[in-house]
Amino acid sequence: MKNELAQRLVRGLKDAGVDFVSYLPETRLSQIVPLIRDDPAMELIPASSEQEAVTIAVGATLGGKQGAVYMENTGVYVSSYSLLVTGKQLGVPILLVIGYLGGVPDQRNSFLYATIGKHTVPVLEGLGIEYQIIEDGQKLENKIRDAVKAANAQRAPYALLFAGEFSE
Numbered sequence: 538m539k540n541e542l543a544q545r546l547v548r549g550l551k552d553a554g555v556d557f558v559s560y561l562p563e564t565r566l567s568q569i570v571p572l573i574r575d576d577p578a579m580e581l582i583p584a585s586s587e588q589e590a591v592t593i594a595v596g597a598t599l600g601g602k603q604g605a606v607y608m609e610n611t612g613v614y615v616s617s618y619s620l621l622v623t624g625k626q627l628g629v630p631i632l633l634v635i636g637y638l639g640g641v642p643d644q645r646n647s648f649l650y651a652t653i654g655k656h657t658v659p660v661l662e663g664l665g666i667e668y669q670i671i672e673d674g675q676k677l678e679n680k681i682r683d684a685v686k687a688a689n690a691q692r693a694p695y696a697l698l699f700a701g702e703f704s705e
Contacts, residue, residue, distance in 0.1 A: 538568055538704070542677075542703060543566070543569050544572060545677050546566070546703075547576070549677055549681035550573075550579075550605060551576070554603040555579070555603045556580065557580045557603065557604045558573050558580070558581050558594075558634075559582045559584050559589075559591075559593040559604070559606055559607075560583060561583070561584050561585070561586060561590055561609075563607075563638070564609075565609065565636035565703060569634075582597075587608045587612030587613075588618065590607075590608060590612070591606050591616040591620055592623065595623040595631060603632075605632040605634055606633050608633070610636065610657040610698065613664075617660065624694035625693055628693065629694075631688065631694050632685055632694075633696040635657075635696055636703070637654065637657065637670065637700040639653045658698075666693065666696050667693070668695070669696070669698070670700060671697055671699050671700070671703065672703075681697065684697050
């Protein structure tokens, strides 16, 4: 991902009110980590698994923060129980910022992630989590803001799957 897109992504998160991000690093969007870490208005918490990252973000959201989780799409599988129980059943709105590996728009698509990419959207749909696939920077900040609004209005997680220009 180009540095300009990383800066816009982080600015979009901030403009949407996101002030807390838990994460398990991945490669497609990793340029956002130092930008969030170095921003005094945002809190960045590393986790040892995506399930833990979801639980941490939910706790921060319940404590008054606007929480987000940054992970790759394999983390949707790992965190599905927490997403279902804390996000859907208990109604805690968090934003999922997901590197969409193996999906058709993934510029570095490889056979290692093809099966994972193929099943990511059906898993999100099965969990009842709304999502949007973002392939370029066109209206990026608006899409992030709208996703956070949707999560809060629906009191549920909302996923942004980043591919295309974000996976170069």
